Amino acid sequence: MVFDFIKMCIYLSIILGLIFLMFRLLGSKINQINDKKYMKIVDKLQVTKENSLIVVKVGKRGYVMTSSSSHMEKLEELSEEEINIIEEDKKKLLYETSEVYNKFCSNPKDKFLNIVNNIRAKGDKHEK
Numbered sequence: 001m002v003f004d005f006i007k008m009c010i011y012l013s014i015i016l017g018l019i020f021l022m023f024r025l026l027g028s029k030i031n032q033i034n035d036k037k038y039m040k041i042v043d044k045l046q047v048t049k050e051n052s053l054i055v056v057k058v059g060k061r062g063y064v065m066t067s068s069s070s071h072m073e074k075l076e077e078l079s080e081e082e083i084n085i086i087e088e089d090k091k092k093l094l095y096e097t098s099e100v101y102n103k104f105c106s107n108p109k110d111k112f113l114n115i116v117n118n119i120r121a122k123g124d125k126h127e128k
Helices: 002-035 080-105 108-127
Strands: 039-046 052-058 061-067 072-078
Touching: 039 080, 052 080, 061 080, 072 080
Parallel strands: none
Antiparallel strands: 039 052, 052 061, 061 072
């Protein structure tokens, strides 16, 4: 019974590790494919459950659009400069958030050991 549970945990961790690895390896490939498309959604903001604002790039032109379950509507047209600024800002934000992630989660084994050591230290304080 216990041995089966341990096997299941090992298999689950292997599967989750492979899924994580697949996303890490294929994520950059998917982004490269999407960057070469003629039309793409640059940014999307969910305003309500059914409504959202979308910044769409078609060729070198950009559009701010609203989308709901029943229709889409163009709100404003953006110049080539404006759409490039939005794309650059989004790339900077993604880079900064990935740097923060790497700073805190670069070595999961060390992070796990730090957590375990902190728990042990707190347990030792309570025992005294």
